[in-house]
Amino acid sequence: MGIKSFQGKRSTEKKEFVAPILVSDYMSTKLVSFRPEQSILEVMEAFAKHRISGGPVLDSNGFLVGMVSEADCMKQISESRYFNLPILDKRVERFMSREIDSIPHDMTIFDAARIFDTHHRRRLPVMKNDILVGQISRKDIVIAALKLSGHNWK
Numbered sequence: 001m002g003i004k005s006f007q008g009k010r011s012t013e014k015k016e017f018v019a020p021i022l023v024s025d026y027m028s029t030k031l032v033s034f035r036p037e038q039s040i041l042e043v044m045e046a047f048a049k050h051r052i053s054g055g056p057v058l059d060s061n062g063f064l065v066g067m068v069s070e071a072d073c074m075k076q077i078s079e080s081r082y083f084n085l086p087i088l089d090k091r092v093e094r095f096m097s098r099e100i101d102s103i104p105h106d107m108t109i110f111d112a113a114r115i116f117d118t119h120h121r122r123r124l125p126v127m128k129n130d131i132l133v134g135q136i137s138r139k140d141i142v143i144a145a146l147k148l149s150g151h152n153w154k
Contacts, residue, residue, distance in 0.1 A: 005102050005127060023112050024105040026144040027126045027134035033058050034068055036093035040076045043068055043092055056125055056132055057096045064125055064132045066096035102127045105134070109144045112136060 032050050034043055034057045047053060047070060054069035072095040101119055103112055105128040115124065116138050126134040 005104060021108050021110070021144070021148065022105070023103060023107045023109060023126055023136050024134070026109060026140045027105070027136040028140065029134045031055060031132075031135055034092050034096075035060075036065060036091065036096070038092045040068075040073060040090045040092060040095055044073050047073070054123055056135065057092055058132070062132075064100065064102070064127075066093070066098050067100055067123075067125065068092050068096040069122070072096060100125060103136070104128065109141055109148075113141050113145075116141060 032046055032052055032055050034046070034055055036057055036059065046055075054067060056064055057066035057068055059065045076090050076095055101115070101121060102125045103115060105126050112124070115121070123135055123137045125132055126136055
């Protein structure tokens with residue numbers, strides 16, 4: 001398993017810009033998370049209930065061990081149909097992505113936008129001192145850009 005953390009410009013330098021531009025200002029902090037031992041069916045139900053398309057997978061100590069998405073569910077649905085097997089028996093740990101790209105909480109939204117553009121992710125976990133503190137999506141970056149559109153971006 002590997003969590004690759006992208007680094008960007010830190011927020012330690014003084015800025016003339018008054019509007020917030022950090023990932024932590026726009027990330028979601030109330031996340032729907034999953035456990036490796038959960039069934040993929042439970043994940044699909046949570047996706048539908050909360051109208052989400054993915055989320056972090058946390059171990060029993062609350063550490064990030066993977067990400068699960070609708071694409072992972074599609075693999076399960078496809079396999080179940082092909083092998084004529086029930087969906088209920090499959091655990092998240094079998095289908096989740098273990099190679100995780102993450103970003104630090106104090107990265108600028110501009111650096112995050114570059115990562116989304118070059119790595120084709122829909123969402124990225126946001127970390128602070130190796131602890132999951134949130135998640136940011138492409139949509140969050142677009143919303144941040146709209147809020148900042150009347151300002152000079154530095």
